[in-house]
Amino acid sequence: MLQTVAPLLMDALANAALIFFVAFGLTLTFSVLRILNVAHGSFYSIGAYVAASAGLFIVGAGLNPWLTYPSLILSAAAVAALFGPLVEKTLVRWTYGRGEAVQILMTFGLFLILEDLQRMVFGVNSLYEDTPMALLGITEIGGVVYLNYQILLIALAALTLVGLRIFIRHTRTGRLLHVVVADREVSEAMGIDTGRMFTLAFTLGVFLAALGGALATPTTGVAPGLGAETMVLAFAVAAIGGLGQVEGAALAAVIVAAARVLAIYFAPELDAVAPYLVMLVVLLVRPYGLFGKAAVRRI
Amino acid sequence: MSSQATSAAPLLQASGLEISFGGVKAADGVNLTVHEGEFVAIIGPNGSGKTTFLNICTGYLKPSRGQVFLAGRDITQLPPRSIARQGIARAFQIPQLFTDHSLIDNLMLSIAARHGIWQALSPLDRPEYRAEAMEILELLGLAAHADTLTGTLPEGLRKLADITLAFALDPRLLVLDEPTSGVSSIERFQIMETLMKAMRSRKLSALFVEHDMDVVERYADRVVVWNAGHVMAEGRPAEVMQDPRVLESVVGVA
Amino acid sequence: MPKPLIGLAAGVALLAALPLAVPFMTFVVTLAVAKGFAALGVALLLRAGLISLGHAMYFAIGAYTTAFLMQKTGITDFAILVAASIIVATLAGLAFGAFLVRYRAIFFAMLNLAVSMVIYALCSKLYGVTGGTDGLRVGVPTVFAWVPEKAAFDTFLLYATLGLMLVLGWLGHRYLKSPLGHALAAVHTNEVRLEYLGVSAWSTLLTAYGISAGLAGLGGALSAMAIGHVLPEFAFWTESGHLVLTAVLGGVGGVAGPFIGSIFLELVHVVAVGVAAEAWNLIIGVALICVIFFLPRGLFGLIEGRRGKTGGTDL
Numbered sequence: 096m097l098q099t100v101a102p103l104l105m106d107a108l109a110n111a112a113l114i115f116f117v118a119f120g121l122t123l124t125f126s127v128l129r130i131l132n133v134a135h136g137s138f139y140s141i142g143a144y145v146a147a148s149a150g151l152f153i154v155g156a157g158l159n160p161w162l163t164y165p166s167l168i169l170s171a172a173a174v175a176a177l178f179g180p181l182v183e184k185t186l187v188r189w190t191y192g193r194g195e196a197v198q199i200l201m202t203f204g205l206f207l208i209l210e211d212l213q214r215m216v217f218g219v220n221s222l223y224e225d226t227p228m229a230l231l232g233i234t235e236i237g238g239v240v241y242l243n244y245q246i247l248l249i250a251l252a253a254l255t256l257v258g259l260r261i262f263i264r265h266t267r268t269g270r271l272l273h274v275v276v277a278d279r280e281v282s283e284a285m286g287i288d289t290g291r292m293f294t295l296a297f298t299l300g301v302f303l304a305a306l307g308g309a310l311a312t313p314t315t316g317v318a319p320g321l322g323a324e325t326m327v328l329a330f331a332v333a334a335i336g337g338l339g340q341v342e343g344a345a346l347a348a349v350i351v352a353a354a355r356v357l358a359i360y361f362a363p364e365l366d367a368v369a370p371y372l373v374m375l376v377v378l379l380v381r382p383y384g385l386f387g388k389a390a391v392r393r394i
Numbered sequence: 395m396s397s398q399a400t401s402a403a404p405l406l407q408a409s410g411l412e413i414s415f416g417g418v419k420a421a422d423g424v425n426l427t428v429h430e431g432e433f434v435a436i437i438g439p440n441g442s443g444k445t446t447f448l449n450i451c452t453g454y455l456k457p458s459r460g461q462v463f464l465a466g467r468d469i470t471q472l473p474p475r476s477i478a479r480q481g482i483a484r485a486f487q488i489p490q491l492f493t494d495h496s497l498i499d500n501l502m503l504s505i506a507a508r509h510g511i512w513q514a515l516s517p518l519d520r521p522e523y524r525a526e527a528m529e530i531l532e533l534l535g536l537a538a539h540a541d542t543l544t545g546t547l548p549e550g551l552r553k554l555a556d557i558t559l560a561f562a563l564d565p566r567l568l569v570l571d572e573p574t575s576g577v578s579s580i581e582r583f584q585i586m587e588t589l590m591k592a593m594r595s596r597k598l599s600a601l602f603v604e605h606d607m608d609v610v611e612r613y614a615d616r617v618v619v620w621n622a623g624h625v626m627a628e629g630r631p632a633e634v635m636q637d638p639r640v641l642e643s644v645v646g647v648a
Numbered sequence: 649m650p651k652p653l654i655g656l657a658a659g660v661a662l663l664a665a666l667p668l669a670v671p672f673m674t675f676v677v678t679l680a681v682a683k684g685f686a687a688l689g690v691a692l693l694l695r696a697g698l699i700s701l702g703h704a705m706y707f708a709i710g711a712y713t714t715a716f717l718m719q720k721t722g723i724t725d726f727a728i729l730v731a732a733s734i735i736v737a738t739l740a741g742l743a744f745g746a747f748l749v750r751y752r753a754i755f756f757a758m759l760n761l762a763v764s765m766v767i768y769a770l771c772s773k774l775y776g777v778t779g780g781t782d783g784l785r786v787g788v789p790t791v792f793a794w795v796p797e798k799a800a801f802d803t804f805l806l807y808a809t810l811g812l813m814l815v816l817g818w819l820g821h822r823y824l825k826s827p828l829g830h831a832l833a834a835v836h837t838n839e840v841r842l843e844y845l846g847v848s849a850w851s852t853l854l855t856a857y858g859i860s861a862g863l864a865g866l867g868g869a870l871s872a873m874a875i876g877h878v879l880p881e882f883a884f885w886t887e888s889g890h891l892v893l894t895a896v897l898g899g900v901g902g903v904a905g906p907f908i909g910s911i912f913l914e915l916v917h918v919v920a921v922g923v924a925a926e927a928w929n930l931i932i933g934v935a936l937i938c939v940i941f942f943l944p945r946g947l948f949g950l951i952e953g954r955r956g957k958t959g960g961t962d963l
């Protein structure tokens with residue numbers, strides 16, 4: 096029994112960890128900027144492309160293979176540094192207060208642009224670079240084999256969740272962010288530089304997406320079309336958890352990943368659809384997600 | 395007039411309504427009846443739950459306890475659209491208009507809604523709707539603004555425009571949330587005169603929230619005094635105004 | 649004759665005459681108008697402030713219905729194929745719409761995208777029904793008792809498509825001017841007031857959603873006949889993006905906008921395909937952002953000139 100269930104569970108949790116990074120970034124950006132960035136998934140795939148390319152370069156140049164680890168993180172940081180402030184300050188900022196239709200169209204336009212740019216820069220072939228995973232090896236407990244890299248992913252996701260909580264509660268910037276989320280008008284009246292907070296939150300969101308992509312390359316590689324799939328998956332997870340709810344996103348990531356792994360093992364043709372079926376069922380019962388609340392307009 | 399009103403059949407009956415938001419009890423055992431043909435005013439300090447009460451009566455909010463009856467039928471759980479179809483029309487404290495439409499289009503849409511919105515191929519702008527809309531606009535003195543986008547109307551007129559939308563539904567009961575707020579006290583009486591004339595000519599009953607004591611005294615058959623989510627006093631305006639508790643809680647605020 | 653009618657007559661005459669002068673334009677114009685139907689569907693929802701990022705799925709459903717009926721049942725009659733495609737797409741739209749129109753803004757956009765990705769996955773995986781990633785071939789339909797050659801049918805298809813554009817465009821125009829059409833715009837500006845008038849926003853939207861799906865299905869069926877082949881890519885999200893761009897570019901103020909947008913884009917595509925085939929999505933994306941910045945009322949807004957006195961048409 097354990098022999099079959101344990102690896103399944105591990106797969107599910109590692110999968111959940113990766114989805115969580117993206118969904119977390121999406122939900123964080125949404126809660127601060129009140130904008131859902133349709134191009135968010137593209138940052139995931141760009142992070143993956145950059146990390147895979149960097150990894151291939153390190154291995155190809157015969158450098159120390161352990162360098163692939165810092166390169167995963169640095170790739171995500173580079174993507175965030177390049178795109179975060181640029182996109183927020185030019186495109187996204189312009190849409191504040193202009194209605195959701197404009198925000199959706201604007202970020203969707205960005206998404207289309209980024210899809211073609213990726214194809215131009217990285218080509219149409221899939222990239223695969225698994226050195227980080229191979230380096231860590233495996234652990235055998237009670238006759239069950241686990242990939243250490245998967246354990247690392249799960250630990251990292253948990254750390255990120257806890258780390259963000261600490262950041263929000265115990266740092267000055269974190270508390271300011273919290274105030275902006277709680278009440279934007281009040282925070283502006285208090286003299287908080289909301290523009291800076293928006294740039295910061297958006298960049299952090301891009302970083303989390305790119306990090307998810309970078310960390311995914313050793314296990315799954317990266318191919319064209321990944322951005323769109325990830326975007327919808329991340330939205331599904333964020334919507335199941337309740338848009339803007341970080342803990343909800345974490346729980347939803349686990350549920351979706353579990354559904355997906357179950358589908359892979361028991362009904363492979365349902366693999367791609369499983370997350371959406373879960374989303375459908377959850378939203379039918381709770382239209383704003385597990386932890387979400389409907390915003391009733393005061394009249 | 396009021397003696398005849400109280401002997402008439404009850405039109406709207408609310409009993410034991412309760413609702414709270416977080417810790418705030420916005421309705422705390424509200425009982426209130428409006429009779430056929432009666433004009434009932436609600437007064438009370440800010441935040442005492444007047445709008446909340448109207449929200450419950452019109453189906454926008456569901457009370458955690460209590461019931462609302464319209465002519466004997468339980469409407470507590472119905473959505474606003476069903477209650478509107480059963481004869482309660484409402485104007486809002488903050489005007490709710492179709493701001494991208496002209497005033498007359500707003501009104502014709504309201505008239506069309508009454509006649510049945512399910513017409514996909516005949517135009518909204520047709521002579522009979524237009525005539526009826528103009529009639530209402532003239533009744534309330536807005537005819538000059540028929541072609542103005544409601545989003546660009548000045549605040550006071552927007553309020554009146556909002557009332558015309560409720561009027562166009564040809565309701566049995568008109569619910570008005572502070573129809574005269576945001577205008578000078580002279581205009582206040584002009585507006586109320588027009589409204590009263592219009593409502594009398596159509597034999598409507600009305601429930602309206604009003605801060606101005608003079609307006610209440612002059613136009614209401616009965617006044618209900620709100621305080622912290624419940625009815626503190628009610629009766630003829632002249633009598634209720636003598637009550638020291640009422641004076642203390644309301645007059646200072648009005 | 650009023651000015652808009654003259655413009656309309658001139659435009660349609662040009663579209664009808666162009667292929668006589670330049671034969672390969674038959675295909676281009678047919679496809680442009682066919683996609684215009686789908687864009688019109690998207691534009692209807694835009695009037696209610698709703699952006700569907702998944703409407704290519706109904707285009708695909710219409711296209712596959714035509715292809716499937718021709719291949720698997722032997723039905724070849726043009727009218728039956730078109731009618732069946734519209735009906736299937738409309739029913740699918742009503743089924744999904746019943747759930748989807750409870751949502752607004754980003755939820756509506758993303759849930760449409762999610763459903764369309766499921767449809768895309770089904771199109772590429774259900775080999776028995778859809779032919780998988782190879783898609784299905786579409787032969788030359790018959791028209792009542794007439795069994796035309798491919799070239800003759802293409803000519804017929806062009807004029808049938810133009811005819812449908814006029815008829816459905818007129819019906820669409822009536823719809824937008826009707827109480828139900830105004831209620832659609834009213835959902836956007838003040839849903840609370842609409843409900844307080846006794847009108848169900850859900851039913852109003854579901855009606856529009858069903859119509860929009862039917863229009864997209866019609867576009868799909870006509871495209872399938874013009875192209876001669878259907879592929880899962882018809883349902884892909886980039887196609888949905890294309891439809892949104894078409895509607896926004898053309899303008900959502902009236903029924904003419906989406907067709908103008910579609911014809912404009914298809915002509916640009918003919919030029920661009922030689923120069924920058926790899927960058928088509930990039931071009932669409934940049935165009936979308938530029939339209940939002942500079943042309944909030946679309947090309948139709950340019951033609952129409954000053955803002956009309958009523959009816960919100962900006963984004």
Ligand SMILES: Nc1ncnc2c1ncn2[C@@H]1O[C@H](COP(=O)(O)OP(=O)(O)OP(=O)(O)O)[C@@H](O)[C@H]1O
Binds near residue numbers: 392415418445
């Ligand atoms: N949807 C809501 N969510 C949370 N609290 C609410 C909501 N609606 C009303 N309240 C609260 O309930 C109380 C009563 O509000 P309500 O608007 O009914 O008062 P009111 O008597 O109409 O006041 P005013 O004279 O200012 O219009 C207030 O404390 C208000 O903040």
Ligand SMILES: [Mg+2]
Binds near residue numbers: 444445446487571
């Ligand atoms: Mg109030």
